[in-house]
Amino acid sequence: MYNKINIKAFGMIAEKLGNTALEWDACEDTDGLRKELEARFPDLKEMKYSIAINKTLIVGNVRLPEQAEVALLPPFSGG
Amino acid sequence: MYNKINIKAFGMIAEKLGNTALEWDACEDTDGLRKELEARFPDLKEMKYSIAINKTLIVGNVRLPEQAEVALLPPFSGG
Amino acid sequence: MSEKKRTPKNIFVSGAISPEKIAQSIANHSSKTDIGGHSIFLGQVRADQKEGGSVVAIDYTAYEEMALEKAFEIREAIFAKYPLTCMHIYHSLGEVKVGEICLFVFTSSKHRRAAMDACDELVERIKAELPVWGKEILDSDGHVWKVNT
Amino acid sequence: MSEKKRTPKNIFVSGAISPEKIAQSIANHSSKTDIGGHSIFLGQVRADQKEGGSVVAIDYTAYEEMALEKAFEIREAIFAKYPLTCMHIYHSLGEVKVGEICLFVFTSSKHRRAAMDACDELVERIKAELPVWGKEILDSDGHVWKVNT
Numbered sequence: 001m002y003n004k005i006n007i008k009a010f011g012m013i014a015e016k017l018g019n020t021a022l023e024w025d026a027c028e029d030t031d032g033l034r035k036e037l038e039a040r041f042p043d044l045k046e047m048k049y050s051i052a053i054n055k056t057l058i059v060g061n062v063r064l065p066e067q068a069e070v071a072l073l074p075p076f077s078g079g
Numbered sequence: 080m081y082n083k084i085n086i087k088a089f090g091m092i093a094e095k096l097g098n099t100a101l102e103w104d105a106c107e108d109t110d111g112l113r114k115e116l117e118a119r120f121p122d123l124k125e126m127k128y129s130i131a132i133n134k135t136l137i138v139g140n141v142r143l144p145e146q147a148e149v150a151l152l153p154p155f156s157g158g
Numbered sequence: 159m160s161e162k163k164r165t166p167k168n169i170f171v172s173g174a175i176s177p178e179k180i181a182q183s184i185a186n187h188s189s190k191t192d193i194g195g196h197s198i199f200l201g202q203v204r205a206d207q208k209e210g211g212s213v214v215a216i217d218y219t220a221y222e223e224m225a226l227e228k229a230f231e232i233r234e235a236i237f238a239k240y241p242l243t244c245m246h247i248y249h250s251l252g253e254v255k256v257g258e259i260c261l262f263v264f265t266s267s268k269h270r271r272a273a274m275d276a277c278d279e280l281v282e283r284i285k286a287e288l289p290v291w292g293k294e295i296l297d298s299d300g301h302v303w304k305v306n307t
Numbered sequence: 308m309s310e311k312k313r314t315p316k317n318i319f320v321s322g323a324i325s326p327e328k329i330a331q332s333i334a335n336h337s338s339k340t341d342i343g344g345h346s347i348f349l350g351q352v353r354a355d356q357k358e359g360g361s362v363v364a365i366d367y368t369a370y371e372e373m374a375l376e377k378a379f380e381i382r383e384a385i386f387a388k389y390p391l392t393c394m395h396i397y398h399s400l401g402e403v404k405v406g407e408i409c410l411f412v413f414t415s416s417k418h419r420r421a422a423m424d425a426c427d428e429l430v431e432r433i434k435a436e437l438p439v440w441g442k443e444i445l446d447s448d449g450h451v452w453k454v455n456t
Contacts, residue, residue: 010221011291012303052289055224071221071289077304078218078225078249078290079201079261079281089370090440091452131438134373150370150438156453157367157398157439158350158410158430181330184349188406191354198347199419200333205340257337269456270348270430278423307418 005064008071016043017072031061033070049074084143087150095122096151110140112149128153166230169247170222174258175200183246187266193243195270197277201261203254211298215255221289222251232283240276242267247280249290260292315379318396319371323407324349332395336415342392344419346426350410352403360445364404365453370438371400381432389425391416396429398439409441 007022014020027033030051038044050057052071053064064070086101093099106112109130117123129136131150132143143149171179180198187193206213229247236245246264254260263280267273285306292304320328329347336342355362378396385394395413403409412429416422434455441453 008221010219010289011293052221052224055221055227071224073221073289074291074303075305076286076289077292077306078220078288079285079306087370089368089438090442131370131373134370134376150373152370152438153440153452154454155435155438156441156455157369157437158434158455177330177334180333181326184326184329184408187351191352191405193351193406194353196347196349196351198345198349199423200345200347201419202336202342202345202415203340204343204417256340257342259333266351268353270350274348274427274430281419281423 003066005068005070008069010071011074011077013044013047013049013072013074016047017041027064029061029063030058033064037072047074082145084147084149087148089150090153090156092123092126092128092151092153095126096120105145106143108140108142109137112143116151126153166226168226169229169249170220170225170251171248172250173252174250174254174260175248175262177259179248180259180262180264183262183264187244190243190266192268193266194268195273196264196266197270197273198265199261199263199277199281200259202259203256205256206294208294208296208302210300210302211296213256213294214297215253215295216260216292216304217253217295217301218249218251218260219291219293220249220251225249225288225290228287228289229284232280232287236265236276236280236283239279240265240267240272242272242276245276245280247284249284249288253295315375317375318378318398319369319374319400320397321399322401323399323403323409324397324411326408328397329408329411329413332411332413336393339392339415341417342415343417344422345413345415346419346422347414348410348412348426348430349408351408352405354405355443357443357445357451359449359451360447362405362443363446364402364444365409365441366402366444366450367398367400367409368440368442369398369400374398374437374439377436377438378433381429381436385414385425385429385432388428389414389416389421391421391425394425394429396433398433398437402444 244266393415397411399409
């Protein structure tokens with residue numbers, strides 16, 4: 001059964017979400033998560049961001065494992 | 080007329096010559112100078128060294144201008 | 159200085175990296191007598207002009223756990239690729255004012271080429287791959303998000 | 308720090324270059340708020356094993372007047388080739404012990420690439436073109452003449 005998932009947000013994405021952490025209804029996969037997030041925060045549609053699951057960047061659409069640590073990462077700008 | 084010239088020697092060359100400065104009969108050109116130096120210091124024949132005239136490395140055989148500052152330079156090893 | 163132990167280590171420092179810290183790090187290598195060359199890169203905060211004003215500081219945040227894992231992975235890859243004696247990475251978190259140092263990358267090797275090439279590659283990978291973000295604080299009290307080129 | 312004045316300046320320091328001098332040089336650049344990156348190369352004396360013993364120090368000599376003219380020429384060429392804010396070169400003369408710093412090359416620019424490439428080229432040219440010689444002093448009290456590769 002789907003539970004809540006905890007999402008971490010960083011940088012400009014955290015700013016748009018108004019928060020660095022977000023409790024969210026668990027989704028099946030990352031495409032579903034993006035869709036739901038962008039429905040609630042339309043600004044996200046125009047923003048570039050990657051998703052990390054358990055601290056690894058994912059490519060394409062990936063199933064969300066249970067109790068995954070999900071993070072929304074705008075383009076890096078360290079250094 | 081030919082005068083004496085002053086020769087500076089550095090590094091391994093100075094060591095072979097036993098001195099960092101050498102007064103020498105002026106020669107017409109650098110080939111002549113090399114020949115005379117190597118006659119007096121046969122060890123020089125086996126050593127690689129460049130000649131600078133007035134602080135500029137010369138290439139090939141070069142006429143020695145009057146009152147030139149002549150320097151004998153083994154391969155550089157700074158840094 | 160036992161750089162070969164290869165366990166994840168913290169790269170983050172709070173605020174600016176001081177020249178004294180850099181000097182100390184250099185001095186710590188004088189006992190490593192097989193080192194012939196050190197290569198150092200320092201990132202310094204620029205007073206760039208933006209539409210909303212002039213940058214006075216950068217406030218850095220990071221996804222720290224992921225950044226440390228990634229830094230460790232990069233570190234291992236660079237150690238495998240180049241014959242290095244030592245490698246150090248320090249990145250600021252929080253506010254770093256204009257003119258202050260926010261990144262300190264330090265590589266050492268027997269011959270200079272390895273240290274220089276490794277330092278170069280490290281800086282590129284750090285900027286491209288570490289989940290760190292810079293918020294450029296403007297003199298107007300506004301801010302813009304730093305973009306790496 | 309008025310690096311743009313472009314007059315020949317002394318690059319030689321007596322004995323080893325201290326980490327404190329390096330720190331001071333870095334700190335002096337904090338007022339230059341158009342700098343985004345510094346690249347530093349440090350040469351350190353290695354305890355190489357030679358036939359006659361182990362190196363304990365290098366005694367540097369130079370044809371100083373020629374070296375300063377050449378350093379100025381190299382400096383001008385590098386400034387013309389790369390968009391640099393600052394460039395500093397320091398080379399030891401006299402005795403530098405194993406583990407101590409004998410060469411300090413420091414370039415700064417708005418964006419990192421210029422500083423890094425310029426530093427790299429400077430180090431290569433300094434080693435190849437400056438009339439400087441290193442006499443490697445051995446623990447046997449003998450010596451060998453350093454050879455640059």
